[in-house]
Amino acid sequence: MYRDERGVFQWLPVLTLVILSFAIFADFYIAGTDRLQGAPQRIFYIHVPSAWVAYFAFFLVFIFSIKYLARRNPDDDIRAHACAESGVVFCTLVLITGPIWARPVWGVWWTWDARLTTTLILWMIYVGYLMLRAYMTEPEQRARFAAVMGIVGFLNVPIVHMSVEWWRTLHPKPVVMRSGGLRDLPDSMHVALWSTLLAFMLLFVCFVRKRAQIERLNARVEEARAAREGA
Amino acid sequence: MRRFFYVLFAVVEKDLRLEWRTKESLLVMVVFALLVLTLFSFAFGPGGGSGENARAVQAGILWISFLFACVIGLSRTMSVERESAGFSAMYLSPSDPSALYLGKVVSVAVLMGIMEVVGFAVLAVLYQANVWKSAGALAIVAISATVGIAAAGTLFSAMSARTRTREVLLPVLMFPVLVPVLIAAVKASEAHLGGGGWADSRDWIRLMLVYDVVFLVAASLVFEYILEE
Numbered sequence: 085m086y087r088d089e090r091g092v093f094q095w096l097p098v099l100t101l102v103i104l105s106f107a108i109f110a111d112f113y114i115a116g117t118d119r120l121q122g123a124p125q126r127i128f129y130i131h132v133p134s135a136w137v138a139y140f141a142f143f144l145v146f147i148f149s150i151k152y153l154a155r156r157n158p159d160d161d162i163r164a165h166a167c168a169e170s171g172v173v174f175c176t177l178v179l180i181t182g183p184i185w186a187r188p189v190w191g192v193w194w195t196w197d198a199r200l201t202t203t204l205i206l207w208m209i210y211v212g213y214l215m216l217r218a219y220m221t222e223p224e225q226r227a228r229f230a231a232v233m234g235i236v237g238f239l240n241v242p243i244v245h246m247s248v249e250w251w252r253t254l255h256p257k258p259v260v261m262r263s264g265g266l267r268d269l270p271d272s273m274h275v276a277l278w279s280t281l282l283a284f285m286l287l288f289v290c291f292v293r294k295r296a297q298i299e300r301l302n303a304r305v306e307e308a309r310a311a312r313e314g315a
Numbered sequence: 316m317r318r319f320f321y322v323l324f325a326v327v328e329k330d331l332r333l334e335w336r337t338k339e340s341l342l343v344m345v346v347f348a349l350l351v352l353t354l355f356s357f358a359f360g361p362g363g364g365s366g367e368n369a370r371a372v373q374a375g376i377l378w379i380s381f382l383f384a385c386v387i388g389l390s391r392t393m394s395v396e397r398e399s400a401g402f403s404a405m406y407l408s409p410s411d412p413s414a415l416y417l418g419k420v421v422s423v424a425v426l427m428g429i430m431e432v433v434g435f436a437v438l439a440v441l442y443q444a445n446v447w448k449s450a451g452a453l454a455i456v457a458i459s460a461t462v463g464i465a466a467a468g469t470l471f472s473a474m475s476a477r478t479r480t481r482e483v484l485l486p487v488l489m490f491p492v493l494v495p496v497l498i499a500a501v502k503a504s505e506a507h508l509g510g511g512g513w514a515d516s517r518d519w520i521r522l523m524l525v526y527d528v529v530f531l532v533a534a535s536l537v538f539e540y541i542l543e544e
Contacts (some may be wrong), residue, residue, distance in 0.1 A: 153540055208491035215487055219478040228540045229474045233488065236470065239533055240492050243526055247495035250518065251502065 093293065100286040107276070107283040115276035127185040129273075133281040134177040135203065137288050141171025142210060142238060149234030152227060158303070159296075161227035164234055166295035168213050170288050175207045198249040205244050209237040223303070322410040326418025330392065331425065344388040344430045351380035352437055373442050374505035378460070378497055381434060385427055385464055386489070389472040390482035392423065397476050406542040413535035415542070416469065420531070424465040431457050449507040456507065456516060459523040460500035466530040467492050473541050499523045 111129040118125035148164035151157070182200060183193040194200065213233045220226035269277070334341055355376040396402055405415050435453065439446035446453065467489055475484040499519040506515035 153537070205491050205494050212484075212488045212491060215484060216474065216478065219480050219484055221479060225477070225543075228543060229477075232470070232474065232537045232540055235537060236530075236533055237492065239529060240495075243495045243522070243529065247498045247522055250522070251498045 096286065096293070097290050100283065100290050103279065103286060104283040107279040110276040110279050115273045116270060121189050124185055124188040126276075127181050129276045129280045131178060131181040131185060132277065133284045134174045134181065136281060137284045138171050138175040138178055138203075138206075140285075141167045141174060141288060142206065142241075145171065145210070145213070145234045146238035149231035152231045153235075158223070158227065159300075161230065162296050162299045162303075163292070164230065165217060165299060166292040168210050168234070169295055170291040172207065172210050172214060173291065174284070174288065175203065175210065178203055179207060196248075196252060198245060198252055201248045201252075202241070202245045205248075206241060209240070213237060223306070319411055319414045322414035323418040323421070326415055327421045327425075330419070330422035333395070334422075334426065340388040340391040341426050341429060343391065344384040344426065345433050347387050348380045348384040348430055348434050349437055351383055352376060352434065352441060355380070356441060369442075370444075370509040371501075371505050373438060373444050374501045374508055376442075377434060377438055377504060378500045381427065381431060382464065382490070382493065382497065384430055384434075385423075385468055386482075386486050388426055388430070389423065389468045390476075390485060392419075392426075393472040393476040394482065396473075402473070402477075402542055403544060406544055412539035412542050416535050416538035417531070419469045419473075420462070420465045423469055424461050427461045427465060428457070431461065444508050445510060446508070448510065452507045452513070452516065453504060456500060456503040456520060456523075459520050459527060460496050460503075462527045463496040463523055463530060464493060466527060466534055467496075470530075470534040470538065470541070473538070495526050496523055499526075 107129075111126055115126065115129065117123060144167040145164050148160045148167060152160040152164060182203075186195065187193050213230060216233055217226055217230050220229060359372050359376070405412075435446050435450075435457075438444045468485075471488040471492070472482070472485050475482060475488060478484050499522045503516035503519035503523075506512075506519075
C-alpha cells in the first residue's frame with residue numbers, strides 16, 4: 085500500500101475525531117440554551133466555524149495560486165485544488181445550516197443580507213473554479229487557468245461584499261446576533277464555539293491532506309499510463 | 316510605451332475589421348438582446364409591470380439582456396481566435412500580453428456599446444422608458460458597466476474557449492464575478508430612468524469604476540498565463 089503519511093500527521097485523523105466528539109458534546113450539553121432563540125441557536129456552533137473555515141480555505145486557494153504561478157511547482161496546484169474543494173464543502177455547510185437556523189429565528193429561510201449573499205456568490209465562484217478544473221484535461225494548462233481563477237475570484241470578494249451591502253442598505257437589516265457580538269457570549273458558549281472551530285480546522289486539514297494525497301496518486305497513475313502508451 | 320499602444324490598437328483594428336467584414340458577432344448580439352427584451356415583457360407584463368416598480372424592472376431587464384447577449388458575442392469572437400490559432404500567434408509574437416488583453420477588451424467593449432445603443436432605443440420604444448431625458452447620464456453608467464463586463468468577459472472567455480466543453484463554461488465563470496457590476500449598473504440605470512439626479516447614482520458609478528480598475532489591472536497581469544502554451 086502506498087503511504088506518504090508519516091509521524092505526527094498519521095495521528096491527525098484520530099486527534100480530529102476526539103476533538104470533534106468533544107465539540108459536539110460541548111455544542112449540545114456544555115453550552116447553555118439561548119434565552120431568546122432557544123435550541124435553534126445551537127446551530128451557531130456549526131454555522132459560524134464552517135464559515136470561518138470556508139473563508140480561510142479560499143484565502144489559501146489565493147495564496148497557493150500565486151505561489152503556483154510564481155514557482156510552477158505542481159504541488160502548489162494540487163494544494164490549491166484540495167483547499168478549494170474542502171472550502172466548498174464547508175461553504176455548502178454554511179449555506180445549508182444558515183436557512184435551518186434562520187427559519188425558526190427570523191421566520192424566513194433566506195434573507196438577502198450582505199453576509200449571506202456574499203457567501204452564496206463566493207460558493208458559486210468556487211464551484212465555477214472546480215468546474216473549470218473538471219473540464220480541462222491538460223494538467224499544466226489546467227493548473228495555470230485554475231490559478232488565474234483562484235486569484236481573480238478572491239480579489240473580487242471585497243467588491244462583491246461592498247456592492248451587496250450597498251444594495252441592501254435601503255432595506256431593514258436582520259439582526260444576525262442579538263447579543264452585542266462575541267464578547268457578550270457566556271463562557272460555556274465560548275467553549276462550544278472555539279472547540280468546534282478547532283475541530284473543523286483539523287477536519288479541514290485532514291480533508292486537504294487526503295485530497296492532495298489522492299491527487300498526487302492520480303498524477304502518478306497518469307504518468308505511468310502515459311509512459312506505457314509511449315513504450 | 317508607444318509599442319504597447321501600437322499592439323493594443325493593432326488588436327482592436329484587427330477585431331473590428333474582422334467584425335466589419337463578417338458582422339457575425341454584432342448581429343447575433345443585437346438580435347439576441349432584442350429577443351430577450353421582448354421575452355421579458357411577456358414575463359413581467361407590458362412596460363415591465365406598473366407603478367413604482369416598473370423602472371426597477373426595466374433596468375433589470377436591460378442589463379440582464381446585455382449580459383446574456385455579451386456571452387454570445389464573446390463566445391463567437393473567442394471561437395474565431397481558437398479556430399485560427401490566434402492565441403498561439405499572439406503568444407509567439409514578441410508583444411506584451413497585457414496590450415493584447417486590453418486590445419481585446421476594447422474591441423469587445425465597442426461591440427457591446429453598439430449593441431447597447433440599440434438596446435436603449437428599444438427600451439425607450441417598447442417600455443416607454445425615459446431614455447432621452449437622461450441620455451448623457453445613462454451613457455456614463457453604460458460605459459462604466461461595459462468596461463467591467465468586457466474586462467471580466469474577455470479573461471473568462473479566453474479561458475473557457477480552451478476547455479473541453481468550449482463556451483458552455485463561460486456564464487458559470489463570468490456571472491458570479493460580475494455580480495457587483497450588475498447590481499451597480501441596474502441601480503444606477505434605475506435612478507436615471509426614474510428621472511433621478513447624480514446623487515442617486517454617483518456611488519454606484521464609483522463602485523463600477525473601482526471594479527473596472529481592479530479587474531483591468533489584475534487581468535492584465537495574469538493574461539500571459541492564459542496565453543501560454
